[in-house]
Amino acid sequence: MTSIAKPKILHKGLRRNGLGLTMRDYEGGMSTLCAGCGHDSVTAAIVQAFFELDIPPHRAAKVSGIGCSSKTPAYFLGASHGFNAVHGRMPSIATGASAANRELYIIGVSGDGDSLSIGLGQFAHAVRRNLNMLYIIENNGVYGLTKGQFSASADIGAKAKKGEENRQPPIDPVQMALALGGTFVARSFSGDKEQLVPLIKAGLLHKGFALIDVLSPCVTFNDHEASTKSYAYTRTHRSTAVEADFVPARAAIQTSYAEGEIVDVELHDGSRVRLRKVSKDYDPGNRGAALDYIRSRHRAGEIVTGLLYIDESEPHFHVMNGTTQTPLASLSYESLCPGSAALEALQRRFR
């Protein structure tokens, strides 16, 4: 807990975005997480991404489940829509919200406990549905809220704070999403906003399900010497496969990069994700190769980060389900509730 709230000081160096808003307008309540929690950095990255994309805060819907991670939507976008679901059930709420209003930017924040144990089924089907949302997993390998028990993402051999060793294999949400047909799969680190912010921007504008697995150290229960999800371990074992820059639609195209190193992927609104391959033989458009690469690097003790796979061509949830273009809230009463005659006609089709 922090004893005082972050004061809103409109200092002279404060930037304003295209809407005339400052970063302060994208913040939320005061964080009650532990000091130094990685999640707070992810929160700050989300604030920066929304601010820089000029998205009006009220055009966003934030959804979450249960856990430290799932508390964080209270700390950003104070002027947006939000729903704190029961444990592991955030994807259902997100599906409903998305179906009712496809114009909203839906951002789900979950944790390794919420998504990889109790909510694993919900998570898998959200990927499969290619639900149009950004899904962030704040992954720290422990249940922080219940005092540091191993979660399903804990690595074999990792030790808990009191010395107990984990012997069960971890579930990697990135590999799962790739296997399930995910169309935007990324991994990042809460301690690297230069990488994380462009990924969040691209994920928000991606049409379909965008997963960012963010290694977000638990400073209280999992930031010790024998941890494999500490700040220090992540920094020393992290490798970047692809660097992704987000290029807004209005920016001029610059082609100063050498041929073959740079791949531009255009998003639906004309903005682009500029991928710079750090590893020569890596192809973020090849699902099988991506999986192989991540597995082999994992065996070598490396955590691969970056925008690992992207496919803008797959049909997303709204296309597959033919949802209404107009948000339900904007439809007239007559079209939402066409009366008993229309119901009769509908029922006759099933007789």
Added chain:
Amino acid sequence: MEPTKTQGTEYFHRVVDCQWACPAHTDVPEYIRLISLGRFDDAYLLNRRSNVFPGILGRVCDRPCEPACRRGRVEEKPVAICRLKRAAADHRGDITSRLPKAPAVRNGKRVALVGAGPASLSVANDLLPLGYECVIFEAHDKPGGLMRTNIPAFRLPASVLDEEIGYIVDMGADLRLSTPVKSMRALLDEGFDAIFVGSGAPKGKDLDLPGRRDTDRIHIGIQWLESIAFGHVDSIGERVLIIGVGNTAMDCCRSALRLGAKDVKVMARKPRQFFKASEWELEDAEEERVEIVVNHSPKAFVVEDGKLVGMRFDKLEYDLDERGRIVGSRVVEEVLIPCDDVVLAIGQENAFPWIERDLGIEFDKWGVPVVDPVTFESTRAGVFFGGDAAFGPKNIIWAVEHGHQAAISIHLHCRGRPLTERLPRGVTLSSAKMGIHEWSYSNAFDPSERRLVPHVDLKSRFKRLDIEVELGFTPEQIATEVERCLNCDLQTVFTSDLCIECDACIDICPVDCLTIARNADAPELERSLKAPRLNPEQPLFVSAPLKQTGRVMVKDENLCVHCGLCAERCPTGAWDMQKSRVVIPYAADQSTEAEVPCRKIG
């Protein structure tokens, strides 16, 4: 960039902008905190230790602290530091028992002080408790110097002056009123161990234009104010022109209104942004309907039949460059402005007709004595200058600081020690952490705007010459204004070895003054800052390389509001809020070891 050296005194002292800007280095944040606790006596005495005259300065200080105040960079107006000083003086109880006292046995050394103004009184204040015999020679029949003669009573009541001067004189100073020093040679012959000249800059500048000698209705500002102060002048014509636009001009125009003038114009040669007067003094004059006329250059006094009827001016137009400097001017027309009296307030100089030029006391070609800027000693050993007498007109708070430094020098001189053997300044730091989320200061940012001191209404204030216009803050205003102070003396102290680069401090900082970046040369590092560096005069703090990535923590000192959130959100204690205290040595702090026989003057 190289890691910032925070050892030594300069770095953390500079962060406390007000204290850095104050010539006497008054511990502003600490006395404001004492006021907030209702400890007015302690706040008063803390003030008195550095600036000697809190009640006087709380009304009429030139306030170099306020333009420097960090609050003025975060929002528009600085903390009302000066008026809070007055609040401490207004609400104090009887503090006489806590004032310094002279010892029962004197130390046998005699010091002559010329002029009973703020500089000499400060010297006496520092030397009397050490056992010195201080003889103060004053030309007028009341002590105070320009504080009494040049500052009108409606800004500084005589009772305030009497009380605070009394604290010093009552320690046992030998105050000889109506005793002007006519000859330095004679004074030297009296065998004092040291002489301090604090006789001010008593000569007002004249304006030698056609018609100047043809009338007796042209007055020199500081002499005229002095005549008012001593009751020799009690009326003036209906239409008055004040020439000059410094703080003396503001005192002249407001005094004229109180002597019966109906139409007072302050005539300025340049546009407003070049005025010498403090913004608040201009505001106070304009509140009293004084008209300030810009771009008028005096040309001649118009005297008809021995009677002053007006003044001719050239009306000017100025060319400014892109940085706002004057690069050219031309006369547009000539205008005649009718008037009954003119007051010249165009500056003042020091004058020493009483110092013989063959005593080894050197003067430069402008007649200003050659004085060491550190020791305040003249070219003759044992003769010291301070206040306006030393380097020309400054202000009271500078005179006080000169007094402190001269007292140290006199103390060293009288014990036969080199004057350069001065104690250095120090800075002490101690953690302000009281508990898990508790700090030993009010760290929450209060967004309140600056309080305005209530004034006596415009109808009543002119009834008498000595009705004090400012009423002082109400208790409610004090309670609000103290919380505007940002506690700059609560330093953000960074220990780079402890940082795990979690970004918590950067994410929480409400003014975006922190950045972790790859180290580079200054311009490149500045480009990577989270908020642009708008004030290059404020330092950047650059840490040693951080353990995990070798990057550096950078803090732009310009905007930090010392809310302590960085330290609050730091999981490892790499950031800590530490209370700093700048230790300023005074004469009493100088070593009292081994007395050496006193060197004689000369």
